[in-house]
Amino acid sequence: MLDVMQINSFYGKAHVLRDLSLSVTTGQVVALLGRNGAGKTTTLKSIMQLVVPRSGQVRFNGTDITGWPAHRVARAGLGYVPEDRRIFGDLSVLENLEVGRQPPRQGTATWSQDALFDLFPNLAERRRNRGRDLSGGEQQMLSIARTLMGNPSCLLLDEPSEGIAPVIIEDMARAIVQLRDQGLTVLLSEQNLHFARAVSSHAVILDRGTTRYSGSFADLDADPEFRDAWLSV
Amino acid sequence: MGLFIAQLLTGLANAGALFMVASGLSLIFGVTRIVNFAHGSFYMLGAYVGYTLMQVLPGAFGFWGAILLTGIIVGLVGVIVEIVVLRPVYRAPELFQLVATFGVILVIQDLALMIWGPQDLLGPRAPGLKGVVRILGEPVPKYDLALIGITPFVALALWWLIARTRVGILVRAATQDREMVGALGVNQSWLFTGVFFLGCALAGLGGAVQLPKGGADLLMDFNILASIFVVVVIGGMGSLPGAYLAAVLVSVLNVFGVTYLPQSTLVLMFVVMALVLMIRPYGLLGREEVAGDPGQSGEPERPIKPAGARVRLIVAAGIALLALVPLIAPPFATVLVTDILIFCLFAASLHFLLGLGGLVSFGHAAFFGGGAYTAALLVAHADSPMELALLLAPLGAGLLALIIGWICLRLTGVYFAMLTLAFAQLLWSLVYQWGDVTGGDDGLVDIWPPDWASSSTVFFYLALVLCVGGILALRHAAHAPFGYALRAARDSKRQAEATGIDTRAVQWGAFALAGAMAGLAGGLFVFAKGSVFPNELEITRSFDALIVVFLGGVKTLSGGVVGGAVFESVKDVLTRFEYWRLALGLTIIAVVILAPEGIVGSLRRLGERLGLLRAPEDGS
Ligand SMILES: Nc1ncnc2c1ncn2[C@@H]1O[C@H](COP(=O)(O)OP(=O)(O)OP(=O)(O)O)[C@@H](O)[C@H]1O
Ligand SMILES: [Mg+2]
Numbered sequence: 051m052l053d054v055m056q057i058n059s060f061y062g063k064a065h066v067l068r069d070l071s072l073s074v075t076t077g078q079v080v081a082l083l084g085r086n087g088a089g090k091t092t093t094l095k096s097i098m099q100l101v102v103p104r105s106g107q108v109r110f111n112g113t114d115i116t117g118w119p120a121h122r123v124a125r126a127g128l129g130y131v132p133e134d135r136r137i138f139g140d141l142s143v144l145e146n147l148e149v150g151r152q153p154p155r156q157g158t159a160t161w162s163q164d165a166l167f168d169l170f171p172n173l174a175e176r177r178r179n180r181g182r183d184l185s186g187g188e189q190q191m192l193s194i195a196r197t198l199m200g201n202p203s204c205l206l207l208d209e210p211s212e213g214i215a216p217v218i219i220e221d222m223a224r225a226i227v228q229l230r231d232q233g234l235t236v237l238l239s240e241q242n243l244h245f246a247r248a249v250s251s252h253a254v255i256l257d258r259g260t261t262r263y264s265g266s267f268a269d270l271d272a273d274p275e276f277r278d279a280w281l282s283v
Numbered sequence: 284m285g286l287f288i289a290q291l292l293t294g295l296a297n298a299g300a301l302f303m304v305a306s307g308l309s310l311i312f313g314v315t316r317i318v319n320f321a322h323g324s325f326y327m328l329g330a331y332v333g334y335t336l337m338q339v340l341p342g343a344f345g346f347w348g349a350i351l352l353t354g355i356i357v358g359l360v361g362v363i364v365e366i367v368v369l370r371p372v373y374r375a376p377e378l379f380q381l382v383a384t385f386g387v388i389l390v391i392q393d394l395a396l397m398i399w400g401p402q403d404l405l406g407p408r409a410p411g412l413k414g415v416v417r418i419l420g421e422p423v424p425k426y427d428l429a430l431i432g433i434t435p436f437v438a439l440a441l442w443w444l445i446a447r448t449r450v451g452i453l454v455r456a457a458t459q460d461r462e463m464v465g466a467l468g469v470n471q472s473w474l475f476t477g478v479f480f481l482g483c484a485l486a487g488l489g490g491a492v493q494l495p496k497g498g499a500d501l502l503m504d505f506n507i508l509a510s511i512f513v514v515v516v517i518g519g520m521g522s523l524p525g526a527y528l529a530a531v532l533v534s535v536l537n538v539f540g541v542t543y544l545p546q547s548t549l550v551l552m553f554v555v556m557a558l559v560l561m562i563r564p565y566g567l568l569g570r571e572e573v574a575g576d577p578g579q580s581g582e583p584e585r586p587i588k589p590a591g592a593r594v595r596l597i598v599a600a601g602i603a604l605l606a607l608v609p610l611i612a613p614p615f616a617t618v619l620v621t622d623i624l625i626f627c628l629f630a631a632s633l634h635f636l637l638g639l640g641g642l643v644s645f646g647h648a649a650f651f652g653g654g655a656y657t658a659a660l661l662v663a664h665a666d667s668p669m670e671l672a673l674l675l676a677p678l679g680a681g682l683l684a685l686i687i688g689w690i691c692l693r694l695t696g697v698y699f700a701m702l703t704l705a706f707a708q709l710l711w712s713l714v715y716q717w718g719d720v721t722g723g724d725d726g727l728v729d730i731w732p733p734d735w736a737s738s739s740t741v742f743f744y745l746a747l748v749l750c751v752g753g754i755l756a757l758r759h760a761a762h763a764p765f766g767y768a769l770r771a772a773r774d775s776k777r778q779a780e781a782t783g784i785d786t787r788a789v790q791w792g793a794f795a796l797a798g799a800m801a802g803l804a805g806g807l808f809v810f811a812k813g814s815v816f817p818n819e820l821e822i823t824r825s826f827d828a829l830i831v832v833f834l835g836g837v838k839t840l841s842g843g844v845v846g847g848a849v850f851e852s853v854k855d856v857l858t859r860f861e862y863w864r865l866a867l868g869l870t871i872i873a874v875v876i877l878a879p880e881g882i883v884g885s886l887r888r889l890g891e892r893l894g895l896l897r898a899p900e901d902g903s
Contacts, residue, residue, distance in 0.1 A: 100466060119470075121470045124468035132466070139459065141455060145456075148449060
């Protein structure tokens with residue numbers, strides 16, 4: 051479904067992603083792992099074309115989307131949930147959802163506000179509150195819900211568990227599993243290995259902008275030395 | 284009591300058009316982050332288009348239909364401008380956008396002149412609303428009452444659009460985080476275009492609606508510009524209720540000012556603004572703005588080095604060559620080059636502020652004119668000799684800059700820019716209205732150099748020494764620790780402060796120095812021309828300097844000087860044509876889009892490509 055092929059991404063002159071490749075097949079939940087600064091966020095932004103790779107290709111459902119404006123990528127069915135959530139603070143919860151709304155797309159689930167409030171019951175009570183008045187966890191849920199309003203077929207989640215209370219993390223994990231069971235493809239970046247295992251079966255490990263490992267968690271655990279070399283902090 | 288109420292009503296009626304125009308500006312800024320300087324031009328266009336339509340469409344239905352239609356037409360013109368001029372520069376720094384919109388002002392000015400001619404047009408009366416109603420014995424025009432009734436509906440409709448519709452939600456979301464809105468699948472280009480349509484349509488509506496009261500003329504664009512800036516600054520950028528409140532405040536104050544303080548009508552508005560800003564720096568209902576990129580983005584700035592031996596030699600040769608001008612060139616050329624020198628100093632002073640300080644001042648004319656008037660007033664009222672006047676001109680302008688800078692530097696980004704413009708307008712109004720002292724519109728004349736300097740040759744050398752001296756002093760300051768501190772403050776205020784730099788003080792100093800140098804240029808200007816008029820303080824003067832700095836290139840030290848020389852020469856040629864504004868406007872727009880590095884930057888790039896200059900080493 052999603053193929054990243056040898057991309058090189060830069061911030062100005064800083065070369066951040068080096069010939070990075072990864073792929074995600076339909077229905078998979080893949081965890082993008084790596085230390086701070088490994089390039090996880092940049093990878094997701096490069097897929098979304100918020101950072102345009104200088105070379106290499108990003109293919110989505112077989113189409114080369116490299117260099118597309120971000121709104122076109124979104125309309126093709128890629129949903130992006132940024133690391134810092136980027137809720138519209140002045141807008142109410144309902145209005146935030148409205149910004150994300152896109153027409154129904156063939157082949158993917160069509161989300162309604164009510165369905166999202168079922169997925170994230172906490173949001174339902176706060177629907178008239180302004181974005182900036184929500185807690186960190188609620189903002190994270192809102193950010194995901196807002197992106198789901200675009201009815202994506204593949205979701206890019208940047209550190210959904212970051213800075214959230216443990217209880218809420220469990221809710222979040224349950225929600226992601228629920229999404230997976232509904233057939234949504236997910237690529238999520240994580241620092242929290244425990245969380246990543248709970249929701250995904252596949253891992254991609256990044257280090258300094260290149261892929262070090264790509265495969266199942268089971269295979270990764272078979273070589274603990276290798277695993278800890280790349281993941282221990 | 285009757286008079287009081289009548290005046291209150293007039294003020295409220297006047298607030299209508301002002302609110303429509305100002306809210307349009309505010310909306311456009313909120314979403315696109317562009318301060319649309321051409322907004323006054325769309326207002327003017329609205330008046331002209333409305334006038335024409337009202338001639339064609341009959342009756343009351345035609346009158347109101349014409350107003351609505353005008354809104355749509357002006358909105359569509361706005362769409363054309365947005366697509367052709369602004370789309371290419373959205374990612375460019377503020378200054379580019381500003382200069383581009385200024386090009387649009389010039390183009391619209393000349394198009395209006397071409398189509399509607401130079402004479403003022405008297406607006407038609409509204410059918411069915413002619414005459415007056417007596418309220419407590421005082422006559423109040425019926426049309427005023429209609430306006431008072433209509434404006435809240437326009438405001439309400441606007442509020443509904445922004446608060447209740449999907450478009451409004453997207454607009455508000457984009458005001459906060461454009462990129463995220465794009466990542467959620469919204470095509471920003473069309474959102475921008477839509478907002479531009481709406482904003483310009485509002486300006487057009489404002490222009491058409493005031494026709495029965497004010498008519499249409501070619502000065503409307505600049506005349507309203509300062510008012511809408513004041514309204515937006517007082518109300519708070521991006522706040523519709525704030526704009527309404529401020530429009531009412533300003534209009535009512537104006538009406539009362541005319542009655543009770545006729546000498547100070549123009550000044551009053553600015554005093555109120557200054558007061559509001561002292562108490563609430565982001566306006567009555569505004570919130571703090573994140574400052575945009577003040578300089579030029581894209582390629583990082585090249586390190587500014589003290590000139591090497593070769594460059595020094597070239598500069599010295601250039602000055603020597605200049606010194607030969609009176610000996611070899613005809614007298615008119617000597618006078619022209621004198622003008623160019625003076626203008627170069629003026630431009631270099633703004634360049635110093637803008638390029639090194641990152642302080643985009645829209646009101647630099649205040650100091651050029653300030654210096655000019657300091658000198659002229661000294662001569663006219665105190666019979667002071669030229670030498671003393673030339674000494675005091677930069678001091679006077681510098682003092683003025685200290686005062687204005689103290690207030691303006693409390694703000695950043697667009698607020699700073701608009702505030703500087705407003706202060707320049709304030710000064711202009713002072714000079715214009717205080718006729719007893721300043722001569723008002725008639726200016727101060729007969730201010731010539733003393734006998735020893737009266738020949739154009741001697742005066743040329745005087746100007747050469749002072750201007751080159753001033754420019755070198757600015758250059759020197761750029762390389763001194765002061766200049767480094769200034770650039771540090773521009774690039775990262777927080778970092779600079781962490782290293783112990785008092786950024787505000789450094790910027791204040793730079794503002795004063797730039798003001799003093801502009802004042803010196805102004806002083807010389809008076810003696811070169813033998814007179815001074817209020818237009819040396821006008822917005823156009825400030826813009827001349829901005830354009831020059833931009834044309835020359837912000838990132839290059841010589842940008843101001845080179846741009847000044849080119850601009851004065853080109854203007855000298857261009858102004859001989861009837862529609863020179865059109866030509867200049869189109870040139871500016873073309874440069875913004877095609878050669879955004881300015882003349883010096885583009886030449887340097889060309890030189891590097893041809894192998895004449897060495898490219899800077901790659902820093903990666
Ligand atoms: N806007 C930027 N400009 C310059 N460099 C950046 C920028 N954003 C990130 N970087 C650099 O790029 C590298 C990768 O950053 P990225 O944010 O992709 O890492 P990450 O794996 O998401 O880290 P984290 O776990 O902390 O979120 C880092 O070295 C970072 O310093
Ligand atoms: Mg990250």
